[in-house]
Amino acid sequence: MRTRAFIVVASCLLAVLTACGGRKSPSTYVYVAYEADSGRSVTMRAGDELRVILAENRSTGYLWSVVTNDEDVLAQDGDPSYVVKGNAIGAGGEATFTFRAAGPGTSALLMINARPSSTEAVTPDRTFALSVDVIE
Numbered sequence: 001m002r003t004r005a006f007i008v009v010a011s012c013l014l015a016v017l018t019a020c021g022g023r024k025s026p027s028t029y030v031y032v033a034y035e036a037d038s039g040r041s042v043t044m045r046a047g048d049e050l051r052v053i054l055a056e057n058r059s060t061g062y063l064w065s066v067v068t069n070d071e072d073v074l075a076q077d078g079d080p081s082y083v084v085k086g087n088a089i090g091a092g093g094e095a096t097f098t099f100r101a102a103g104p105g106t107s108a109l110l111m112i113n114a115r116p117s118s119t120e121a122v123t124p125d126r127t128f129a130l131s132v133d134v135i136e
Contacts, residue, residue, distance in 0.1 A: 033130055041131040044101040050074065052099070052111070054128060057092035058082065061115045062125050064095045070107040074099045074132050101134040108132075 030049045031042055044050065054064050066076065077098040084093040097111070109132055112124035 035126070035128055037130065038128045039130075041133065043133045043135060046101050046103060046134055046136055048101045048134075049077075050099040050101070050132065052097040052109075052128065052130070054095050054097075054111070054113070055092060056082065056095040056113065057090070059090040059092075062113050063116060064097070064111050064113050064128070065116070066097070066109070066111050068108060068110040069099075070105060072103055073101070073105040073107040073134050074109060075102040099132075101132070104134050104136050106131065106133050 028047045028049065029044070030051060031044060032051045032053060033040075033042070034052075035054050042050070056062070056064055064080065069076070077100050080095045080097045082093055082095050084091055086092070099109075109128075109130045111128040112122065113126040113128075114122045114124040116122075
């Protein structure tokens with residue numbers, strides 16, 4: 001009986017190890033930047049992820065948007081997500097922008113918090129800047 005149990009356990013272990021082994025995926029890192037990190041630099045490898053998390057209150061009409069960025073170096077991964085931080089009417093929250101290090105080079109990421117306008121010059125309430133160096 002012990003031999004049969006050992007064979008079953010050994011077979012299951014072998015199946016798990018075979019399914020998980022063999023291929024190694026390259027290590028990717030997730031870098032997180034907040035408004036306090038504005039003006040700093042970060043060095044990433046191609047394939048790494050950058051999440052920029054900024055305080056935002058959509059009820060005021062002020063939204064974060066990307067003004068300058070080299071998409072060949074740092075590609076934005078979809079639309080930003082937004083999470084409300086509180087239950088009160090008009091409560092603020094956080095906008096999270098996700099970027100992927102696309103290729104080698106330097107990107108001067110500049111974001112502004114302003115009311116969107118299609119006909120007037122935009123005056124930002126706040127700005128966020130990050131120099132991103134991507135290496136292979």
